[in-house]
Amino acid sequence: MEIKISVRNLIEFVLRTGDLDNRYTGASRMLEGTLAHQKLQKSSSEGYCAEVSVKLSVEYKGFLITIDGRVDGIFVENNLTVIDEIKTTTLPIEIIGEDHNMLHWAQVKCYAFIYAAQNNLEIIDAQLTYYQLDSEEVKIFRKSFHIEELKDFMYSIIEKYVVWANYTSNWNTLRDSSIKNLKFPFESFRKGQKELIKAVYKTITGNKKLFVQAPTGTGKTISTLYPAVKAIGEGHISKIFYLTARTTTRRVAEEAFIRMKENGLEFKTITLTAKEKICFNKGSACNPDQCEYARGYFDRVNDAIFSILSNENNLSRDMIEAYAMKYKVCPFEYSLDLTLWADCIICDYNYIFDPRVYLKRFFMNNKGDYAFLVDEAHNLVDRARDMYSSGLSKNVFLEMKKLMKGVDKKIYKILDKVNSYFIDIGHKCDENLGTIIETEEPKEIYPFLKKFIKEVDIWLIENAESIVFEKLQELYFEVMFFIKVSELYDNRYVTYYETARNDLNIKQYCLDPSFLLSEAVKTGKTAVFFSATLTPLSYFRNILGGGEDSYKMKLPSPFFSENLCLLISDNISTKFKNRENSYEGIAEYIKTLIVQKTGNYMVYFPSYKYMNEVVSRFILKTPHTDIIIQSSSMSEEERVAFLERFQTGTEKTLVGFCVLGGVFSEGVDLTGDRLIGAVIVGVGLPQLNLEQNIVMNYFNEKNYLGYEYAYMFPGMNKVLQAAGRVIRTESDRGAVLLIDERFSHDNYSELFPDEWSHNIKVRKSKELEEHLKNFWD
Numbered sequence: 176m177e178i179k180i181s182v183r184n185l186i187e188f189v190l191r192t193g194d195l196d197n198r199y200t201g202a203s204r205m206l207e208g209t210l211a212h213q214k215l216q217k218s219s220s221e222g223y224c225a226e227v228s229v230k231l232s233v234e235y236k237g238f239l240i241t242i243d244g245r246v247d248g249i250f251v252e253n254n255l256t257v258i259d260e261i262k263t264t265t266l267p268i269e270i271i272g273e274d275h276n277m278l279h280w281a282q283v284k285c286y287a288f289i290y291a292a293q294n295n296l297e298i299i300d301a302q303l304t305y306y307q308l309d310s311e312e313v314k315i316f317r318k319s320f321h322i323e324e325l326k327d328f329m330y331s332i333i334e335k336y337v338v339w340a341n342y343t344s345n346w347n348t349l350r351d352s353s354i355k356n357l358k359f360p361f362e363s364f365r366k367g368q369k370e371l372i373k374a375v376y377k378t379i380t381g382n383k384k385l386f387v388q389a390p391t392g393t394g395k396t397i398s399t400l401y402p403a404v405k406a407i408g409e410g411h412i413s414k415i416f417y418l419t420a421r422t423t424t425r426r427v428a429e430e431a432f433i434r435m436k437e438n439g440l441e442f443k444t445i446t447l448t449a450k451e452k453i454c455f456n457k458g459s460a461c462n463p464d465q466c467e468y469a470r471g472y473f474d475r476v477n478d479a480i481f482s483i484l485s486n487e488n489n490l491s492r493d494m495i496e497a498y499a500m501k502y503k504v505c506p507f508e509y510s511l512d513l514t515l516w517a518d519c520i521i522c523d524y525n526y527i528f529d530p531r532v533y534l535k536r537f538f539m540n541n542k543g544d545y546a547f548l549v550d551e552a553h554n555l556v557d558r559a560r561d562m563y564s565s566g567l568s569k570n571v572f573l574e575m576k577k578l579m580k581g582v583d584k585k586i587y588k589i590l591d592k593v594n595s596y597f598i599d600i601g602h603k604c605d606e607n608l609g610t611i612i613e614t615e616e617p618k619e620i621y622p623f624l625k626k627f628i629k630e631v632d633i634w635l636i637e638n639a640e641s642i643v644f645e646k647l648q649e650l651y652f653e654v655m656f657f658i659k660v661s662e663l664y665d666n667r668y669v670t671y672y673e674t675a676r677n678d679l680n681i682k683q684y685c686l687d688p689s690f691l692l693s694e695a696v697k698t699g700k701t702a703v704f705f706s707a708t709l710t711p712l713s714y715f716r717n718i719l720g721g722g723e724d725s726y727k728m729k730l731p732s733p734f735f736s737e738n739l740c741l742l743i744s745d746n747i748s749t750k751f752k753n754r755e756n757s758y759e760g761i762a763e764y765i766k767t768l769i770v771q772k773t774g775n776y777m778v779y780f781p782s783y784k785y786m787n788e789v790v791s792r793f794i795l796k797t798p799h800t801d802i803i804i805q806s807s808s809m810s811e812e813e814r815v816a817f818l819e820r821f822q823t824g825t826e827k828t829l830v831g832f833c834v835l836g837g838v839f840s841e842g843v844d845l846t847g848d849r850l851i852g853a854v855i856v857g858v859g860l861p862q863l864n865l866e867q868n869i870v871m872n873y874f875n876e877k878n879y880l881g882y883e884y885a886y887m888f889p890g891m892n893k894v895l896q897a898a899g900r901v902i903r904t905e906s907d908r909g910a911v912l913l914i915d916e917r918f919s920h921d922n923y924s925e926l927f928p929d930e931w932s933h934n935i936k937v938r939k940s941k942e943l944e945e946h947l948k949n950f951w952d
Contacts, residue, residue, distance in 0.1 A: 176237070176344045180336075182244035182285045188477075189335045190281055194463035195472035195505055198639065211263050211306045215313070216248055223250040223259075231289040235333055238340050246286045247304075257300040257317070258287040264305055265636065268312040271305050279303055280318075285332070288325035297322050342484065343516075346443075350518065353441040354408025359401060360434045361394075366733035368394050374728050376402035379546050379701045380411050384725040386552070386716045387705040390732040390928065391899045395705050396424075397431045399548045400519075404435065404442065407518060412546045412700055415519040418527055420554040421842040428521045428550070429491065436488060445490035445514055447522040450507040453492060461505065468505040475502050476512060484516055511536070524555060528695045529562045530659060538698040545699035551842070552704035553892050556718050559688035565660040566682035567653060569597035575650055578643045583634055586647075589627045596620055600672050601679045611672040612869060616664045617681060624654050657683065663691060669869055684866060686873040693720030708895040710926050714880075714888050732930040739902050740910040740950040741931055745919040746938040749857040754785060761914055762792040765830070765854055767940040768912055769800065771947040773828050774851035775821045779835040779897045781857040783807055786832050789856070793830075805833040814838055821849045835859050841896035846903045852910040853901050858917050859890035883922075891926045910947060912937075 216225035230243040248259035260283035264271060274280075283301045291299040302317040359372075371389060378385040379402065389395045403415045417428045425446055432444045451457070456466045463470035479502035487494055490513055499506035514520050514534065525532050527547060537543060549555060576590035596619065604611055631651045638644060660683045667687040673680050685691070696702045709715045712727045744764055747757050769776050780786035790804060803820050806813075817839065820829060825848075833839040836859065861867050867885045875881030894913070901909035917923050919936070927934070937943045 177239045178340055179241045182242055186278055186281045189332055190278055191473040193473050195469040195508055197461040212261050215261055223248055229289045236337055255300050256296055257302050258283055258290055259302045259304055261304045263308050265308055268307040268314050271314055273316045284325055284328055288329045291322045350441045351408045353439055354404055357440050360438045365394050367730035368398050371398040372402050375399050375703055378703055378726055379406045382701050384721050385703045386712055386721055387728045388709040388712055389705055389730045391707050392733045393730055396427050399703055400431050403546050412544050414545045416545055417521045417548045418524050419550045423842045424550050425521050443488055443517045444519045445517040447510055448492045453506045468503055472504050476504050479504050524558055542698055547699050547702040549704045551706050553706045553708050559692055560685050563685035563688055563691050565657045566680055567657055569679040585630050593623045597679050604672050604674045609674040613670045616661055617670050627654055686870050689718055689720045707899055708892045734902055736930045736933050738908045741934040742912045742937050743918045743934050744914045744937050745916045747914050749915045758788050758792050761789050761856055762796055763940055765793055766796045767943045769828050772951045774848055775829045776852040777831045777833055778854040779833050779840055781835055790832050801827055801829045803831045821845050823847050823849050835897055836893040843900050844903055850901055854912045855894055855897050856914050858915050859893035860886045861889055
């Protein structure tokens, strides 16, 4: 078995000790460190070779271990070759001793052995050069080593690593054998399921992208995971990333793996949970002074990793928390360490696509043979625009300026300049009705922001106890991300300035995330984007970074169309200007729908205001009907309680009033008679606002489909998602009423799925009543 690992990763994994410490150390210090390396390398004597790549393959106990790395510098002095490793520090140079950090010596000794072995050298010097970033002082330590001494050291490291290599080899053998014998974990295939499995397998083995619209009931999760698992067993890929937007769909993926494991699959799966949710010590900082799980983390974590891997295959949140508690390690950092050993990582989109929180251990400097399975892919469009956009607010800078007065003169002056910049922009906005939109990036503010970063970087290191520390650090990271986005800025962006609520906002807004998403996908080998509502497929393929060589697939619904009574009331306009005239008619339609059969219903509206206006009239018409209303700021517990009201076998009708596109209009699985009907008011268009209009104008110029890309396609996907709550299984029956005149317009009806072809127009409550009676009878 061949194993490839870098010198740095080998040393840091085998020999790591000490505390987990996420205290602020200066985000710009990495750049300073790089510049310091370059400065020392350039100032060295003639013959100094910088950034030299080295590689060595070692056969050891049945393994071929290839170890590589990049040496900071190599030179010859007094006929001896010297391997130079440069380390930057913020500590006072006088307290740096020869044995300051044994990992540093371990790293340079490994480099020295590889170079000596490659060049048949018996004696070689290893040198550590410490550079103090603030004072620019340099301290050098040098030792001579015989190659046999270095060989013994190198093999002692390899010996410790082979324990893990043995585990990996044995596990891969067991896993691949189980995959070979794995059968599809259901007795039969649903309609279209076998075709989807074949398409996913073809996509993965061909290193392509696939965009799939697979209606509810197709079995999308198992149909994408099963062929991906098979591809791992055949060596086409090494890891699966199953990406979702919601916790509920993560559970579906976990359940799919449980079913395959019950059929004999040996597979390590891990579900990543957000740091703020899984933390044992909420409210405390992640450092050894404030958290016992950070103190000595690296002394215990390898034992914790080996223990859970030896005993568990399902690395769920509960399992991670149990082992983290047992070994007293930070559960979040522990889960990230475990991803290196997992065969499938189930996580949010952010871990792959967001430049702020992506998994750097996989995607920072390398490309892997990974498969990305992107569930609910229709959600990724707006999420991507948000991930790749960044904004700043004048009032935040003004408040920070007041806080820094008398605290730090340099930072105060910079904040004053930034505030003045905003004031100048504000005057221009006033002349342009409060808004300025530019295709150029805001280069005038960059020098101020970069100077702000430089000064604040130093201040935060030295003033961790200050009462303004947290607010200044928060603004610092906002500015850092603003600069980061400026590096992504191209013709797919605009900059807009907008005055609102006595404030002025500046935003670098990503209009078209397709290129950045495609670049993120290139860190893996293949990707499958799937959803019940990728309508139209060509739009989603374009906006999610697919090319003409990407595959598209549209599957039919596996359910009988006669199980869904689809009714369209096209005699009511829900356009904003006509809404006041629609309240009574909509309330009457809802009443007519629910009185035909006792059960649970949901009604979806384009806004809370619209919903509340209709609810007040509905209550007057049916005062004894149980209702439950979604509020704009519901906690996780309140959301669960809302859905728990929808129980099977109810003897009284319950109507839930919700907002279209909200938490109850997708990702909700109320099977059987937990939900027997839904009303959808309006065509789901996003609210008219500056950003949607900018997107519309951009795509009008690009492909003449601005209104469709900005409003119609996103809106109809909300409608399709909400309607999809009613029929969840083969035995479900239910009614869906769509209310809006536009549902009869060709440009909207052409977006209906094939299984909606039997829709019926109703223009009176009596007609609605008759069709529903026939359906339920």
